[in-house]
Amino acid sequence: MNGAKAIDTGVADIDGVMDLLGRKARAAVQELAQASSDTKNTALREAAASLRARTADLLAANARDMADAAERENAPSLLDRLKLDKARIDAVAAGLEKIAALTDPVGEILAAWDRPNGLNISRVRVPLGVIGIIYESRPNVTADAGGLCLKSGNAAILRGGSESFHSSGVILDCLQVGLAAAGLPEGSIQQVPTTNRAAVGKMLTMTDYIDIVVPRGGKSLIGRVQQESKIPVIAHLDGLCHTYIDNAANPDMARDIVVNAKMRRPGICGATETLLVDESIAARTLPDIIEALVAAGCELRGDDATRALDVRIAPSSEIDWRTEYLEPILSIRQVDGLDGAIEHIATYSSHHTESIITDDAAHAEKFLNAVDSAIVMHNASTQFADGGEFGMGAEIGISTGRLHARGPVGVEQLTTFKYVVRGAGQVRP
Numbered sequence: 001m002n003g004a005k006a007i008d009t010g011v012a013d014i015d016g017v018m019d020l021l022g023r024k025a026r027a028a029v030q031e032l033a034q035a036s037s038d039t040k041n042t043a044l045r046e047a048a049a050s051l052r053a054r055t056a057d058l059l060a061a062n063a064r065d066m067a068d069a070a071e072r073e074n075a076p077s078l079l080d081r082l083k084l085d086k087a088r089i090d091a092v093a094a095g096l097e098k099i100a101a102l103t104d105p106v107g108e109i110l111a112a113w114d115r116p117n118g119l120n121i122s123r124v125r126v127p128l129g130v131i132g133i134i135y136e137s138r139p140n141v142t143a144d145a146g147g148l149c150l151k152s153g154n155a156a157i158l159r160g161g162s163e164s165f166h167s168s169g170v171i172l173d174c175l176q177v178g179l180a181a182a183g184l185p186e187g188s189i190q191q192v193p194t195t196n197r198a199a200v201g202k203m204l205t206m207t208d209y210i211d212i213v214v215p216r217g218g219k220s221l222i223g224r225v226q227q228e229s230k231i232p233v234i235a236h237l238d239g240l241c242h243t244y245i246d247n248a249a250n251p252d253m254a255r256d257i258v259v260n261a262k263m264r265r266p267g268i269c270g271a272t273e274t275l276l277v278d279e280s281i282a283a284r285t286l287p288d289i290i291e292a293l294v295a296a297g298c299e300l301r302g303d304d305a306t307r308a309l310d311v312r313i314a315p316s317s318e319i320d321w322r323t324e325y326l327e328p329i330l331s332i333r334q335v336d337g338l339d340g341a342i343e344h345i346a347t348y349s350s351h352h353t354e355s356i357i358t359d360d361a362a363h364a365e366k367f368l369n370a371v372d373s374a375i376v377m378h379n380a381s382t383q384f385a386d387g388g389e390f391g392m393g394a395e396i397g398i399s400t401g402r403l404h405a406r407g408p409v410g411v412e413q414l415t416t417f418k419y420v421v422r423g424a425g426q427v428r429p
Helices: 011-032 037-053 055-071 076-082 086-101 140-151 162-182 198-203 219-228 251-263 282-295 318-322 337-348 361-370
Strands: 109-114 120-127 130-135 155-159 189-191 212-216 241-245 272-278 299-302 329-335 353-357 375-378 415-422
Touching: 011 130, 011 155, 011 189, 011 198, 037 055, 037 086, 037 140, 037 162, 055 076, 055 086, 055 162, 076 162, 086 140, 130 140, 130 198, 140 155, 140 162, 140 189, 155 198, 162 189, 198 219, 212 219, 241 251, 241 337, 251 272, 251 282, 251 353, 272 282, 272 337, 282 299, 282 329, 318 329, 318 337, 329 337, 337 353, 337 361, 353 361, 361 375
Parallel strands: 130 155, 130 212, 155 189, 241 272, 241 353, 272 329, 299 329, 353 375
Antiparallel strands: 109 120, 120 415
């Protein structure tokens, strides 16, 4: 098991360490592709049980990570993503159990047909292979990513952030307990056993071992991976999410959704960062929302028309419309109706998640069809942008690209397909 023990290695040792992980993963994926659903589900459930049994160990490891992060004066949003308590640990374990309860995608027949020459052709879902996952700060990703890869028949090489190294190590140990209980190879889920950043560079060139790289983190991490990777990438970019209050919105609903979308957990990628309001109803709708946000501890920035409604609102600048705060800060802009909202989102959005609040069905449909983001919502908080909330058990991230997956990346998105052709001696003329 990798455990929580870092190896103190120089760059000269990185190649050997990473090649060993690659060889183990490549060997494991052959076995995983043939593993039964019961076998994989046993591993997931035993891992969940191990997590609950080792709550005290995980809390101690997380306290060490939190202390190190506080000493480095990391942002409050990072500390929130890093922190574990008993409730969050139980949620991580429950996530593994939810993944176990999902339908196994491997072997699903997506389509089948017969040709006039008697050949039967079917398109069958299969694992991607070995998936390298690079992420920052959130230790729960270790369990989510490992569990989703296992369920979909893939081997995983995990490289978490240095901030969560000790927490992730304990979680990995629990995943390894599950693998052992199910008789699956330990190479099925591995953690890069060093915080040395050279390991990331090496990982991005391991074309002989890794089939897909999934980065999850800030712009600098995503940018580096996209620039340096020689392996196909499923990218999770920043979550510059918008909520638009239409002129046909229920004011009480709008207030409750906006406060939740911003303040439930400001540091997650599904948090609303910009509030757009139809200018025709702003004067009667915004004051109540502003009051609720301020009471919840949110700092507000707005355009001139919005600032005229409340002296507590600071002036916004062009950079605010392009900023993923991940903090209790919200930008507010009044727009010229639905078309103005769609235009603003097209200009500034990261294409993650956008929501419209309206009782006008036609306005809702126009918004849902016109906005080009991975997730679009009607009368719901953007904080629902989450694989678990979508019934997918968990997610590795939310892809804002168009290939190979878009939106929450769950078990189905971690598969591809192959064609199976059955004949009875046919030869091509």
